[in-house]
Amino acid sequence: MKDLRRLQRLLPYLARDRRRLFLAISLLLPVAAASAVQPLLVGQAISVLRGEQAWWWLQAMPMASALRWLIGLLLIAVLVRLALQGSQSLLVQTIGQRLTSQLRVDLFSHTLNLSLRFHDRTPVGKLITRLTNDVDALAEVFGSGAIGVIADVVTFVVIASLMLSINRPLGLMLLFLQIPITWLVISLQQRYRKANYRVREELGQLNSDLQENLQGLEVVQMFRRETLNSERFAITNGKYRKAVDGTIFYDSAISALLEWISLAAVALVLAVGGHLVTSGSVGLGVLTTFILFSQRLFDPLRQLAERFTQIQAGLTAIERIGELLDTPLEIKEAKSFISSDQPKSGEVIFEDVCFAYRDDEPILENINIHIKPGEHIALVGPTGSGKTTVIRLLCRLYEQQQGRILLDGVDIRELPIPDLRQRLGVVLQDTFLFSGSVANNLTLNSECSRHELEQLCKDLGLAPMLEKLPNGLDTSLRERGGNLSSGERQLLAIARVALRNPSVLVMDEATAFLDPSTEATLQNDLSKLLTNRTAIVIAHRLATVEASDRILVLKRGRVVEEGSHIDLRAQGGLYAQLADLQERGLATL
Numbered sequence: 151m152k153d154l155r156r157l158q159r160l161l162p163y164l165a166r167d168r169r170r171l172f173l174a175i176s177l178l179l180p181v182a183a184a185s186a187v188q189p190l191l192v193g194q195a196i197s198v199l200r201g202e203q204a205w206w207w208l209q210a211m212p213m214a215s216a217l218r219w220l221i222g223l224l225l226i227a228v229l230v231r232l233a234l235q236g237s238q239s240l241l242v243q244t245i246g247q248r249l250t251s252q253l254r255v256d257l258f259s260h261t262l263n264l265s266l267r268f269h270d271r272t273p274v275g276k277l278i279t280r281l282t283n284d285v286d287a288l289a290e291v292f293g294s295g296a297i298g299v300i301a302d303v304v305t306f307v308v309i310a311s312l313m314l315s316i317n318r319p320l321g322l323m324l325l326f327l328q329i330p331i332t333w334l335v336i337s338l339q340q341r342y343r344k345a346n347y348r349v350r351e352e353l354g355q356l357n358s359d360l361q362e363n364l365q366g367l368e369v370v371q372m373f374r375r376e377t378l379n380s381e382r383f384a385i386t387n388g389k390y391r392k393a394v395d396g397t398i399f400y401d402s403a404i405s406a407l408l409e410w411i412s413l414a415a416v417a418l419v420l421a422v423g424g425h426l427v428t429s430g431s432v433g434l435g436v437l438t439t440f441i442l443f444s445q446r447l448f449d450p451l452r453q454l455a456e457r458f459t460q461i462q463a464g465l466t467a468i469e470r471i472g473e474l475l476d477t478p479l480e481i482k483e484a485k486s487f488i489s490s491d492q493p494k495s496g497e498v499i500f501e502d503v504c505f506a507y508r509d510d511e512p513i514l515e516n517i518n519i520h521i522k523p524g525e526h527i528a529l530v531g532p533t534g535s536g537k538t539t540v541i542r543l544l545c546r547l548y549e550q551q552q553g554r555i556l557l558d559g560v561d562i563r564e565l566p567i568p569d570l571r572q573r574l575g576v577v578l579q580d581t582f583l584f585s586g587s588v589a590n591n592l593t594l595n596s597e598c599s600r601h602e603l604e605q606l607c608k609d610l611g612l613a614p615m616l617e618k619l620p621n622g623l624d625t626s627l628r629e630r631g632g633n634l635s636s637g638e639r640q641l642l643a644i645a646r647v648a649l650r651n652p653s654v655l656v657m658d659e660a661t662a663f664l665d666p667s668t669e670a671t672l673q674n675d676l677s678k679l680l681t682n683r684t685a686i687v688i689a690h691r692l693a694t695v696e697a698s699d700r701i702l703v704l705k706r707g708r709v710v711e712e713g714s715h716i717d718l719r720a721q722g723g724l725y726a727q728l729a730d731l732q733e734r735g736l737a738t739l
């Protein structure tokens with residue numbers, strides 16, 4: 151039942167290919183009939199040779215012509231069966247490829263839409279395993295023809311009906327034999343499934359380890375962690391191997407068992423059928439038909455055994471893919487949006503906002519901030535005081551547990567997410583660049599002509615940096631912009647935001663990696679960019695925020711001080727302390 155429910159998940163995908171599917175299904179009966187007719191024809195040939203009772207139209211002609219007819223029909227049956235089976239397999243494989251390709255796209259976009267909270271607790275490697283290995287396992291079920299088991303079941307029904315119509319006792323004996331064997335297959339299958347799920351989990355862990363080490367390779371090499379990390383990897387690998395070992399037993403046992411049972415069934419038919427032949431109640435032709443039928447009858451189960459691993463891996467894959475697809479999106483679009491024709495002046499209000507990443511650990515408590523349109527605000531405070539979290543909430547990367555955040559008078563939960571993120575221009579502490587050209591990284595999804603792009607780069611003082619790159623704006627960047635310095639990456643991140651013309655600019659330590667002269671040039675350009683825009687700037691180096699209209703000082707998730715640089719210094723509180731320390735070069739923020 152559970153498997154059926156899992157398979158139901160594939161229905162919407164199969165529905166998209168309903169014409170191919172209908173064709174494949176309509177071929178099931180003809181293929182089964184073409185397969186079932188062969189033993190009948192062989193049986194008839196033996197009957198004709200032995201002068202036993204055969205079909206009436208065969209009895210009406212001489213033996214040689216009857217045999218020629220039978221051989222001709224047998225040849226046609228084989229050819230028709232091959233042609234039909236070939237077309238069916240082609241159709242099924244095409245359906246499978248289209249299904250898994252669509253599934254991969256859906257999984258990818260669902261994963262991208264899942265909240266950061268979900269990604270915080272799910273290692274990247276595990277997600278990669280679901281998107282690649284699991285989807286591949288499902289593709290394998292279609293690709294290897296394992297899905298042909300369904301066709302074999304139809305063949306089984308056709309053969310069973312034919313057998314019962316020819317000789318009921320022999321037919322019933324063969325059918326009853328199927329009951330314990332099917333039970334055995336199902337129980338072994340359940341055990342195999344559990345073992346296979348563990349294999350996939352361990353594979354996910356293996357991929358996580360690999361991905362983490364490759365991503366942090368610089369640190370691994372710098373701290374000489376190669377040996378230690380390799381040892382850890384070997385442990386994970388060992389667990390994976392053990393998990394695979396757990397499946398091998400079922401895999402080998404079931405194939406051998408079924409092969410043996412199908413041979414035993416032939417022997418049984420020979421023994422019972424032989425007795426019936428000697429007693430004269432059935433002819434040798436009928437016995438031959440039954441021996442051939444008994445082998446065909448076990449085909450579905452033998453196929454199931456041969457494809458056992460693939461089918462089970464496919465079902466496990468559907469289970470795991472389903473789990474991911476069922477993970478609800480925490481950050482959802484509102485059902486009805488407030489009209490986005492509101493004035494986009496850039497007013498930001500935090501009203502009694504409380505937030506925790508983990509339930510037992512409040513990070514922000516009763517945050518009340520009112521940022522007027524065009525106002526420049528600086529958020530300062532010790533490390534871990536919650537500055538970045540404030541920005542994440544404003545961008546709706548996480549959702550607050552209490553309170554409201556308003557952008558231009560509208561609760562951000564009621565704004566379409568693309569609209570919200572278009573209106574906020576964010577430069578984060580860790581700049582992320584995609585592989586691709588510099589120009590692509592700057593424009594991302596915004597529509598911007600080459601000329602506008604070049605002009606903006608000039609305005610932002612990016613020209614000297616672009617000149618240094620081998621192909622200027624067309625220079626290809628490695629993954630994460632690995633062939634640029636941190637400062638260069640940050641300059642690009644700022645330009646990328648400027649291009650979007652946001653009404654609120656958010657910068658988290660945006661100029662931290664720049665040398666003093668580049669920073670001075672950029673500050674100049676930034677002040678142009680900031681004119682008439684609301685700005686929220688996070689900075690550790692207090693000198694960079696002195697000019698802000700207002701400075702908010704955060705401490706353990708609360709706003710503890712608020713005012714201009716001069717006011718706050720005069721107050722002699724936390725800000726004044728931090729500023730003093732920095733001036734003396736002793737800052738330990």
Ligand SMILES: Nc1ncnc2c1ncn2[C@@H]1O[C@H](COP(=O)(O)OP(=O)(O)OP(=O)(O)O)[C@@H](O)[C@H]1O
Binds near residue numbers: 270507538
């Ligand atoms: N994804 C997360 N899951 C759980 N806790 C987190 C997560 N991100 C941050 N935290 C915790 O939340 C607190 C506030 O973090 P936040 O990044 O907002 O601080 P910050 O003031 O920006 O610090 P910094 O100045 O070092 O950038 C920290 O104690 C941090 O450990």
